[in-house]
Amino acid sequence: MIAHLRGKLVEKNPTDIIVECGGVGYFLNISLHTFSQITSEENIFIYTYMQVREDAHTLFGFMQKSEREIFKKLISVSGIGASTARTMLSSLTPAQVVEAITHEEVDIIKSVKGIGAKTAQRVIIDLKDKLGEVSEDVNEIITSSRNTQKDEALSALETLGYTKKQSEKVVNRIIKEDAEASVETIIKLALKNL
Known part of the structure; x- marks a missing residue:
């Protein structure tokens, strides 16, 4: 192998x-x-x-070990082949796949081309309890990328003359509301709220 x-x-x-x-x-x-x-x-x-x-x-x-683990878990489900699993990981990020399965969001899984309601439910039933260690890896990746965006945004705001204490509250609130926000978006929104 x-x-x-x-x-x-x-x-x-x-x-x-x-x-x-x-x-x-x-x-x-x-x-x-x-x-x-x-x-x-x-x-x-x-x-x-x-x-x-x-x-x-x-x-x-x-590129990530956690994505490979999710792929392997997906193809272990009856009715999910390698191409369907790849389509799923193309339509949704690994974090979204894990979240949809752990929160039993059938509609999100069903939104992937080639997956019907029954297959979506089977994916949830088969994998809900098996994604523990994978979800930790995925969350680690998400958290580290969020931290980088937060740090970059705070650094930029400090350069613009705002104190770290002042801008950190605003930046944290923005990230809480929109976890996927880019550094640019975070800075723009923070400037409106400072």
């Missing part, structure tokens, strides 16, 4: 990449979430999952 690849990024498309390792080019199917995280740097380290079937050996690539 191939667990990860470290090599040269030869080709990058929204649904697949080619990584060259030791003169061999590996074709990896990826989600849009992974695509958005791949930088344009030449060298890449990517986690993989290899699916072996009678008619094909298929490699899937993930």
